[in-house]
Amino acid sequence: MTYRIVHYTNQFFAGLGGEEKADLRPLVRPGAVGPALGLEQALGGEAVVVATVICGDNYMAENLASATEDVLALIREHNPDAVTAGPAFNAGRYGTACGAVLEKAAAVLKVPVVSGMYHENPGVELYGRNVVLVETGDSARGMKDALAKMAEVTRKLLRKEPLGPAKESGLLPRGIRRNVLHEKSGAERAVEMLLARLRGEPFATEYPMPTFRRISPAPPVADLRKATIALVSSGGVVPKGNPDRIRVSSAESYGAYDISALEDLTPDIYESIHGGYDRIWANVDPDVVIPLDGMRALEREGVYGKLHPVLYTTTGTGTSVAHAERFGREIGAALREAGVDAVILTST
Amino acid sequence: MTREIEAAANIPVVQIATIVPIMLTVGANRIVPGVAIPHPVGNPAAGPEEDRSVRRSLLLRAFTAMTTPVTEQTLF
Numbered sequence: 270m271t272y273r274i275v276h277y278t279n280q281f282f283a284g285l286g287g288e289e290k291a292d293l294r295p296l297v298r299p300g301a302v303g304p305a306l307g308l309e310q311a312l313g314g315e316a317v318v319v320a321t322v323i324c325g326d327n328y329m330a331e332n333l334a335s336a337t338e339d340v341l342a343l344i345r346e347h348n349p350d351a352v353t354a355g356p357a358f359n360a361g362r363y364g365t366a367c368g369a370v371l372e373k374a375a376a377v378l379k380v381p382v383v384s385g386m387y388h389e390n391p392g393v394e395l396y397g398r399n400v401v402l403v404e405t406g407d408s409a410r411g412m413k414d415a416l417a418k419m420a421e422v423t424r425k426l427l428r429k430e431p432l433g434p435a436k437e438s439g440l441l442p443r444g445i446r447r448n449v450l451h452e453k454s455g456a457e458r459a460v461e462m463l464l465a466r467l468r469g470e471p472f473a474t475e476y477p478m479p480t481f482r483r484i485s486p487a488p489p490v491a492d493l494r495k496a497t498i499a500l501v502s503s504g505g506v507v508p509k510g511n512p513d514r515i516r517v518s519s520a521e522s523y524g525a526y527d528i529s530a531l532e533d534l535t536p537d538i539y540e541s542i543h544g545g546y547d548r549i550w551a552n553v554d555p556d557v558v559i560p561l562d563g564m565r566a567l568e569r570e571g572v573y574g575k576l577h578p579v580l581y582t583t584t585g586t587g588t589s590v591a592h593a594e595r596f597g598r599e600i601g602a603a604l605r606e607a608g609v610d611a612v613i614l615t616s617t
Numbered sequence: 618m619t620r621e622i623e624a625a626a627n628i629p630v631v632q633i634a635t636i637v638p639i640m641l642t643v644g645a646n647r648i649v650p651g652v653a654i655p656h657p658v659g660n661p662a663a664g665p666e667e668d669r670s671v672r673r674s675l676l677l678r679a680f681t682a683m684t685t686p687v688t689e690q691t692l693f
Contacts, residue, residue: 614633
């Protein structure tokens with residue numbers, strides 16, 4: 270069968286104009302236009318570009334949410350088996366547009382999506398986890414090579430073939446780790462890496478350190494005496510017996526427990542299961558990790574409004590950043606829903 | 618977790634823990650240094666009275682942190 274592809278491009282690569290046409294609203298042309306011609310050629314008859322959707326970079330950047338919806342509607346009419354975009358090289362507005370369109374197309378249409386970008390394109394940071402991106406050079410001089418790589422990856426995805434490790438398939442990493450059997454143990458590989466480093470030879474880490482994003486601080490609590498405060502902890506303190514079987518390390522879940530009837534965390538009802546610190550003191554009195562008795566005392570004194578009835582807790586040792594961020598998003602959404610005003614989060 | 622709760626709920630999240638550089642690295646905005654890794658909000662070895670008193674003062678400091686406007690990562 271011949272697969273159907275819809276391609277997204279901007280006004281410039283579609284040959285409609287430069288910056289003076291950057292306000293162009295989304296429109297669709299039948300068949301392959303601009304880079305889609307080369308892409309179709311590289312696909313060698315296995316797939317055809319049935320339509321090309323075009324939008325001006327400024328229009329997209331200034332109306333990202335609505336323009337993405339409009340573009341998606343145009344794509345959808347052509348019932349594609351895969352959606353491609355770009356390549357955007359190091360063009361920031363274009364990369365962002367390609368990423369936004371493809372992320373949406375993947376989520377809604379559930380079809381493979383492929384683009385190409387230079388590793389520093391802001392579209393990589395924004396959408397690179399959900400969109401398959403081939404690594405390209407920083408300018409359109411690399412067009413032919415980029416389209417060949419995009420065609421190769423699109424073909425694999427359409428045939429439902431595995432892509433393989435990013436660096437071997439010319440892709441920008443999506444942050445996916447898969448287990449593989451290696452002939453050498455981790456210890457041997459680590460020592461080899463160290464020796465290479467000492468000799469000044471190139472080496473590649475198998476586990477890059479995460480880079481953490483920053484957020485601007487939330488506004489302060491306006492009136493503490495009326496505030497509802499929630500307790501959250503990564504200190505591994507859970508109801509005795511660990512009913513939700515939260516892992517002692519590398520947690521993939523958290524617990525939410527009703528503490529509305531509790532005045533004090535005593536060892537007969539709560540315990541620490543954390544695998545990353547000496548639990549002796551926490552198991553004599555779990556309040557040294559989750560300060561429930563102190564919060565109740567201050568609540569009775571009217572220093573603050575009231576304690577939120579739900580305690581959120583997990584273990585924070587060896588826990589992956591991705592899981593911890595997910596816990597945070599989910600807990601944050603629940604607290605917002607419940608009208609909580611502030612959180613005290615204790616960590617060991 | 619601290620950062621994502623704050624981002625999702627848009628409410629101040631005060632983190633009390635012992636290793637300040639880690640809290641700075643992961644992006645906590647309001648930080649109260651705790652007592653020790655195995656007992657961040659208590660000092661049980663110093664006896665029950667001191668234990669409760671240090672817990673109370675850390676919580677009061679956390680209240681100060683959550684009611685103070687900040688524009689960048691801040692230690693209280």
